[in-house]
Amino acid sequence: MSEEITLMKGNEAVAHAAIRYGVDGYFGYPITPQSEIIETLMEAAPWNTTGMVVLQAESEVAAINMVYGGASCGKYVMTSSSSPGISLKQEGISYMAGAELPGLIVNVQRGGPGLGTIQPSQADYFQTVKGGGHGDYRLITLAPNSVQEMADFVALGFELAFKYRNPAMILTDGVIGQMMEKVKLPEQRRRRTEQEIREQCPWATLGKTADREPNIITSLELDSAVMEKNNERFQAKYRVVEENEVRYEEVKCEDADYLLVAFGSAARICLKTISLAREEGIRVGLLRPITLWPFPTKVLNEYAGKVKGMLTVELNAGQMIEDVRLAVNGKIPVEHYGRLGGIVPTPDGVLEALKEKIVK
């Protein structure tokens, strides 16, 4: 088969990648700037080809709870939304984490707080990696910086979610969701049969057969002693994820005196800043976290022994900087540069900030 390369939006790539991956169900509610995901799915009508269910729910709350129901059956199920809608989904995400359910949530971020703006933002970093919903839980978080990664991370998100029985999120923003790039979609996989799901997910509620006990999906446990054990089990799992699933990209870091730390669309802007800075003789590299949780703490700590300073570039008022500072642990200066409310920084703006705050 010849290589199939298409030009499409990041949001469209998510939809097509979901069909190709053999996702069983998508449940969503329209909100800008991510409505192309459900529109693309409805246009593609995958229920006629792969049998994938696509449903427009009555709210984001209902959509995430449909994901909870579908995930309880061991199915590949997903939802998508943008910041205000993701806030509504937090209850369901917490319940999924508590019931150890795998599923994929896509957040195409826009500026807040409140109804905010429909322009891109990365201001949901705290919400995503620090909890969002109630209780001690973690959300596996992938931050794509291209349309290709929007497509690729659908598969990666489901793989990690099922490997650890934990919800996973693609945390992206209006820039990546709306921009068009070429993308190579994965080959079409068939959806798993019920028998395959019974074997892969022995915990799934597919109907109790005579040879096993009832499967019960719940986050409830009123016995505090047992609930503490449950929490300890979750925490042990999170430590395994932190040990094994950290992903990041290094650009021109080998000879760098300074490091930019940025994810998603901000990292794209930093690539241009690197060449502008190097033209002026400032040796700058980029460390791009791909997983925001688990966070690339170890590698950042190592770079703190090699570079003179770091600048985090974020489309927010300074959120990821807290994790970078924790990683660096005071060894070198770490400062933040960001634009707020839907404004995207320019490469020149990043360079100026680097010179003003770090290079000096």
Next chain:
Amino acid sequence: MDTNNIISPENLVYAKPELMNNNHMHYCPGCSHGVVHKVIAEVIRELELQEKTIGIAPVGCAVFAYKYLDIDWQEAAHGRAPALATATKRLLPDKMVFTYQGDGDLAAIGTAETIHAANRGENIAIIFINNGIYGMTGGQMAPTTLKGMKTSTSPDGRDVQTMGNPLKILDLVALLDGVCLATRTSVHTAAAVKKTRRMIKLAFENSMAGKGTSIVEVVSTCNAGWKMTPADANDWMVENMFPVYPIGDLKNI
């Protein structure tokens, strides 16, 4: 006839349904939940759906429903059971999917999920226990609490001017085209239990036949929350609940 005669198998006229396990129920003595659980267990067995049934438990008194019936269960967030059931039935169309919800869960916090699942005509059965009060949290006012009824959050009685009127959600739902069965029953007499059993069986059959959404509202007692004996609670229900929530079919097609 001595005790041995009475308990001999040939004289057995009543048995615990096979699908009910030996876990101790947390329900208060006299509460309607236990009877409805038993009826559901019997109907699933009669229809031979034990390997095809997925139950969705609510938040409220029936939050632990999954402890008592040996089938696969999902425990939902408060009010969201119809959303879970929607996805489950759509992804597993050959299964029988039912929700079991109280009036706070279904008619307050879950109103949107109830109305929209029913409006889409999801092929699910909704068993709705309406006792006019929040039992699990200790007897607060529900959307279905009667006018003038005293609860811990309406200590002087429900004032409909400031607290709203009893919500007849079954009447609302019955108007929706996606609904094939909307019926009210009770379980306070043997005849009423029999009728409830018939309606739950029909609801489960409708789910399997793909006829649309079935809702069986069981007008129930909460003798603990109402602060009455079980017998008085039954009388009070007949006298006060039935005029507001009349027993019978609103829709059965």
